[in-house]
Amino acid sequence: MTITSVASGTSGLSDVTSDDASLRRFLHGLPGVDQVGAEGRAAALATRSIKTTAKAWAIDAAIGMVDLTTLEGSDTPGKVRSLCAKAVRPDPSDPSTPSVAAVCVYPDLVATAVQALQGSKVQIASVATAFPSGRASLQTKLADVRDAVLAGASEIDMVIDRGAFLAGRYLRVFDEITAVKQACGAAHLKVILETGELVTLDSVRRASWLALLAGGDFIKTSTGKISPAATPPVALIMLQAVRDFAARTGEVRGVKLAGGIRTTKEAVRYLVMVNEVAGPRWLSPHSFRFGASTLLNDLLQQRHKLTTGAYDGADYVSID
Amino acid sequence: MPSKAKVSAGKAAAKAAPVDSPARLAVRKTYKLYIGGAFPRSESGRSYPVTDAHGNLLAHAAQASRKDLRDAVSAARKAFAGWSGATAYNRGQVLYRVAEMLEGRREQFVAEVIAAEAGTAADAAAQVDAAIDRWVWYAGWTDKYAQIVGGANPVAGPYFNFSSPEPSGVVGIIAPQESSLLGFVSVVAPAIAMGNTVVVIASSQRPLPAVSLAEALATSDLPGGVVNLLTGSAAELAPWLASHRDVNCLDLTGIDPADRVPLAVAAADTVKRVFAPAPIDLAAEPGMGRLGAFVETKTVWHPTGV
Numbered sequence: 001m002t003i004t005s006v007a008s009g010t011s012g013l014s015d016v017t018s019d020d021a022s023l024r025r026f027l028h029g030l031p032g033v034d035q036v037g038a039e040g041r042a043a044a045l046a047t048r049s050i051k052t053t054a055k056a057w058a059i060d061a062a063i064g065m066v067d068l069t070t071l072e073g074s075d076t077p078g079k080v081r082s083l084c085a086k087a088v089r090p091d092p093s094d095p096s097t098p099s100v101a102a103v104c105v106y107p108d109l110v111a112t113a114v115q116a117l118q119g120s121k122v123q124i125a126s127v128a129t130a131f132p133s134g135r136a137s138l139q140t141k142l143a144d145v146r147d148a149v150l151a152g153a154s155e156i157d158m159v160i161d162r163g164a165f166l167a168g169r170y171l172r173v174f175d176e177i178t179a180v181k182q183a184c185g186a187a188h189l190k191v192i193l194e195t196g197e198l199v200t201l202d203s204v205r206r207a208s209w210l211a212l213l214a215g216g217d218f219i220k221t222s223t224g225k226i227s228p229a230a231t232p233p234v235a236l237i238m239l240q241a242v243r244d245f246a247a248r249t250g251e252v253r254g255v256k257l258a259g260g261i262r263t264t265k266e267a268v269r270y271l272v273m274v275n276e277v278a279g280p281r282w283l284s285p286h287s288f289r290f291g292a293s294t295l296l297n298d299l300l301q302q303r304h305k306l307t308t309g310a311y312d313g314a315d316y317v318s319i320d
Numbered sequence: 321m322p323s324k325a326k327v328s329a330g331k332a333a334a335k336a337a338p339v340d341s342p343a344r345l346a347v348r349k350t351y352k353l354y355i356g357g358a359f360p361r362s363e364s365g366r367s368y369p370v371t372d373a374h375g376n377l378l379a380h381a382a383q384a385s386r387k388d389l390r391d392a393v394s395a396a397r398k399a400f401a402g403w404s405g406a407t408a409y410n411r412g413q414v415l416y417r418v419a420e421m422l423e424g425r426r427e428q429f430v431a432e433v434i435a436a437e438a439g440t441a442a443d444a445a446a447q448v449d450a451a452i453d454r455w456v457w458y459a460g461w462t463d464k465y466a467q468i469v470g471g472a473n474p475v476a477g478p479y480f481n482f483s484s485p486e487p488s489g490v491v492g493i494i495a496p497q498e499s500s501l502l503g504f505v506s507v508v509a510p511a512i513a514m515g516n517t518v519v520v521i522a523s524s525q526r527p528l529p530a531v532s533l534a535e536a537l538a539t540s541d542l543p544g545g546v547v548n549l550l551t552g553s554a555a556e557l558a559p560w561l562a563s564h565r566d567v568n569c570l571d572l573t574g575i576d577p578a579d580r581v582p583l584a585v586a587a588a589d590t591v592k593r594v595f596a597p598a599p600i601d602l603a604a605e606p607g608m609g610r611l612g613a614f615v616e617t618k619t620v621w622h623p624t625g626v
Contacts, residue, residue: 304565310563310564310589311393311560311564311566313397313567314397314566315566316565
């Protein structure tokens with residue numbers, strides 16, 4: 001899953017990243033997005049009815065795809081430890097509840113999370129590269145990444161330089177992502193596009209391809225600090241991008257939706273979209289994630305509703 | 321509603337003799353639910369016919385589903401912090417304002433009670449008056465009840481010890497089935513006077529005056545979500561209310577004593593406070609019993625000076 005494998009493949013993508021002009025030609029040559037059509041398709045997929053056993057499966061699958069996140073200036077080691085405990089065993093009253101996929105914290109709290117998650121299969125993700133704005137020198141960003149990886153993060157969530165992207169300096173963004181990917185070493189790289197700042201769905205499609213070409217293992221919608229964050233049309237375009245990328249290169253890359261997904265209903269709708277747009281192959285924590293904090297509580301409450309048959313209340317889940 | 325044929329006949333008549341205006345088409349009211357300060361139809365799309373005592377159709381009322389109940393409980397929970405945090409004096413003012421709104425719609429309520437219960441005009445007027453007076457009566461109790469049941473407790477230690485009644489939370493109520501307005505007021509007013517928020521299932525056969533009352537609540541200063549009204553089958557909805565884990569108390573006034581046990585059992589799973597009184601005597605002075613049904617006594621030990 002490296003750049004060379006793309007460049008040397010028979011996919012026809014070998015030349016597009018050789019210089020700024022050909023990269024621009026490729027990205028601007030991508031088919032334009034019919035915004036009304038994309039919104040209509042996303043809305044149509046949201047009308048599927050998922051009930052009973054399918055709902056139970058979807059809830060457990062969604063719990064297993066959650067990156068349980070805390071990214072506040074006020075985060076304390078204690079808060080990270082309690083978050084890790086919740087990640088391993090989301091519902092202490094029901095051991096059949098699956099663990100979440102990962103916890104996501106700032107780099108300086110990775111060591112705390114590593115300690116708290118010892119012996120569990122929960123991954124440790126860390127945001128880096130001057131999250132959330134990304135406004136720092138490349139050296140600073142790379143140092144940020146190395147710190148997190150050294151502390152034990154197995155997944156790095158980077159932000160792209162939206163300023164450079166919007167100014168059309170695609171190669172600069174590309175080079176930055178490849179440099180970060182190199183700094184990650186064995187750690188997985190998730191590339192945050194911050195779609196709320198990219199304005200159009202055409203930009204989202206270009207940014208998705210750019211991140212995939214540069215070697216991002218995941219493309220992620222948002223930092224969660226900007227509104228709008230993850231929206232159905234944006235998710236649709238990004239899922240199409242990973243599907244088309246897989247079709248051309250044979251490599252399965254992932255999508256992470258972050259920000260603004262708070263209810264089980266929304267999460268299940270996105271799972272339907274993953275299945276219908278990308279394919280059942282993507283319905284796994286290896287290729288699809290939810291970045292969330294409050295979503296997990298709603299998933300647990302809906303799980304309670306299915307197991308007890310009674311509507312649940314906020315008193316039965318933790319206050320994060 | 322006049323039939324289509326009648327309407328076109330009216331139009332034809334109007335053409336022939338433009339001087340006469342056609343018979344006016346009455347604007348009929350849609351009786352809907354009241355959840356979170358809004359008047360939605362049932363999410364299920366269901367409605368059911370409501371008839372008067374002689375079997376004539378009065379209107380179609382929304383038939384709430386368990387999902388409407390779920391939404392109503394969420395709305396009540398959301399409103400609880402604000403309403404229970406309001407001062408008792410302020411709650412009293414708001415309840416009095418509700419009585420003012422009812423007074424202004426007195427004629428409408430009299431007509432609706434006559435239609436629902438088939439009594440005489442005098443009986444209906446007396447019931448409406450009693451309902452309005454009962455709002456005022458409970459409005460007065462909001463800032464006085466704590467003085468009656470709360471107080472300083474004598475303790476053997478260097479502590480000041482005092483108890484005060486606190487609202488319990490979200491109260492699920494099944495309103496009396498017979499009395500359409502006074503019965504409804506008699507169960508809802510005391511619960512909200514003490515700072516609780518309620519989800520109330522109106523009388524299944526006679527729900528219309530309660531829906532009109534909700535319109536008065538929406539135009540008074542009562543925050544949305546403090547009272548949430550569901551119409552439909554109490555037998556269908558009550559088990560969901562009893563088992564709902566986010567409901568703190570259950571008032572079974574409108575459930576036949578023979579049918580109360582399964583609901584109490586369902587409520588026991590989450591240790592709800594269940595209030596299952598003897599049939600309510602609406603003519604009698606209400607007394608303080610219902611005020612005390614949905615409060616918890618909070619006792620505080622406070623160290624006294626050295």
